[in-house]
Amino acid sequence: MIICTNKMEYPLRAQCHRGQNPCQKQVVNDERERVSLLFMKALVSRSSVDAVSQQMATHPQYLESFLRTQHYILHMDGPLPLPHRHYIAIMAAAQHHCNYLVHLHSAQFLRVGGDLLWLQDLQAAPARLRLLDQINKALAHQPWLTSCAHIQALLKSREQCWSLAELVQAVVILAHCHSLCSFVFGSDPESNSASLSKSPNGTPPNYCPFDAANGNTNVPQSLTPPRELVTQRRSLDPSNDMTCLKERIQRSQEEFEKRDERLMQTQTLQQTDLEEEEEVLCFTDSSCFITDPDFCYQEFARRDEDHFQVFRVQDYSWEDHGFSLINRLYSDIGHLLDDRFRSVVTLPSLHSPDLRRAIWNYTHCVLGIRYDDYDYGEVNHLLERNYKLYIKAVACFPDVTKASVCPLSWTSIKASERIHVNLLIMEARLQAELLYSLRAITQFMIL
Numbered sequence: 001m002i003i004c005t006n007k008m009e010y011p012l013r014a015q016c017h018r019g020q021n022p023c024q025k026q027v028v029n030d031e032r033e034r035v036s037l038l039f040m041k042a043l044v045s046r047s048s049v050d051a052v053s054q055q056m057a058t059h060p061q062y063l064e065s066f067l068r069t070q071h072y073i074l075h076m077d078g079p080l081p082l083p084h085r086h087y088i089a090i091m092a093a094a095q096h097h098c099n100y101l102v103h104l105h106s107a108q109f110l111r112v113g114g115d116l117l118w119l120q121d122l123q124a125a126p127a128r129l130r131l132l133d134q135i136n137k138a139l140a141h142q143p144w145l146t147s148c149a150h151i152q153a154l155l156k157s158r159e160q161c162w163s164l165a166e167l168v169q170a171v172v173i174l175a176h177c178h179s180l181c182s183f184v185f186g187s188d189p190e191s192n193s194a195s196l197s198k199s200p201n202g203t204p205p206n207y208c209p210f211d212a213a214n215g216n217t218n219v220p221q222s223l224t225p226p227r228e229l230v231t232q233r234r235s236l237d238p239s240n241d242m243t244c245l246k247e248r249i250q251r252s253q254e255e256f257e258k259r260d261e262r263l264m265q266t267q268t269l270q271q272t273d274l275e276e277e278e279e280v281l282c283f284t285d286s287s288c289f290i291t292d293p294d295f296c297y298q299e300f301a302r303r304d305e306d307h308f309q310v311f312r313v314q315d316y317s318w319e320d321h322g323f324s325l326i327n328r329l330y331s332d333i334g335h336l337l338d339d340r341f342r343s344v345v346t347l348p349s350l351h352s353p354d355l356r357r358a359i360w361n362y363t364h365c366v367l368g369i370r371y372d373d374y375d376y377g378e379v380n381h382l383l384e385r386n387y388k389l390y391i392k393a394v395a396c397f398p399d400v401t402k403a404s405v406c407p408l409s410w411t412s413i414k415a416s417e418r419i420h421v422n423l424l425i426m427e428a429r430l431q432a433e434l435l436y437s438l439r440a441i442t443q444f445m446i447l
Contacts (some may be wrong), residue, residue, distance in 0.1 A: 066335075
């Protein structure tokens with residue numbers, strides 16, 4: 001893996017090279033084939049494609065990287081049990097009242113064997129999960145507050161203590177879901193309304209939206225057709241052996257009637273299960289997972305406290321510090337995250353490299369992170385006031401209850417360009433939260 005010293009140098013070189021590529025048409029065709037393949041896998045495995053993936057699909061190169069990371073942290077081998085991962089995702093999404101993600105992960109939580117009682121409120125969850133509440137709300141609203149004390153409280157809590165590997169995976173899930181709330185809100189401020197409260201995009205509540213690109217075609221039991229139905233469908237296949245067909249024809253009418261009756265009973269039970277689960281999720285209120293509703297984003301630049309110093313990338317960067325640490329504590333996740341960061345800034349786009357860098361650096365700026373080698377006068381030059389207000393709203397308080405603070409009009413901007421802006425904000429926020437948490441872990445380790 002090549003690690004560059006400047007976050008934007010690599011993307012800029014790659015973009016220039018792409019513009020001179022004589023096979024650009026072939027690149028476009030390849031990307032269309034890639035997104036078609038992703039959608040095909042999703043349709044085969046779940047018979048639907050979720051709303052978030054549909055938005056990201058305008059940039060298939062990025063979508064593939066996103067899906068791979070999502071699948072890895074939520075479904076692949078790791079120190080945390082699967083129900084705990086989805087519950088942590090619920091806690092993260094609830095901080096921004098993102099009903100879409102809360103309901104999505106509530107369904108996934110039940111699908112992988114989670115305890116229904118935990119969905120009543122945060123107090124119903126195990127004590128070790130509740131311990132994440134402090135670092136969860138800090139990363140979500142004021143990431144600069146994340147400190148060594150948060151790490152120490154989790155790793156030295158006696159019977160409920162976390163291992164370092166578990167904590168790193170939990171932090172990645174928290175940061176991932178916080179930033180995804182930003183994308184959901186930025187893509188459609190109304191997307192957290194009641195229209196999505198039952199299940200995303202009309203899909204069944206046990207639908208897993210983000211693992212389609214990873215070959216995960218395990219259909220949930222409730223979506224698996226009964227064996228009798230499969231047998232009947234196969235009997236219509238002309239390629240079947242004639243002998244088998246004759247044997248089926250000779251079956252008695254009484255046997256068919258009994259089979260049809262069993263099939264109807266099975267389908268009725270399955271439909272009842274789905275309706276009951278949807279009803280449970282419909283009444284899952286995101287606020288029940290929030291312990292401090294008054295804790296919210298504050299202007300970092302206007303804080304008077306001297307002990308909240310600006311996070312300088314020259315002192316602790318993703319390339320020089322964060323990547324190696326996280327990859328050592330949580331195998332391979334560093335490579336997957338790094339691929340996401342590189343992918344989003346190298347996407348073919350009408351946005352100039354300078355504008356992309358301004359969006360990225362301004363997102364970091366409102367979260368307390370600064371680059372000493374960047375002229376922030378470029379931000380004022382490239383981003384008009386409404387643009388900056390939009391970036392701050394999406395990055396810092398992506399909450400449907402604050403939709404009025406999202407003033408940017410997209411009428412003159414192509415959908416793919418709008419989505420690219422939201423992806424840049426999302427990934428910049430993700431990296432910012434990771435930098436704060438990994439720096440705190442580093443400080444704890446050297447004590």
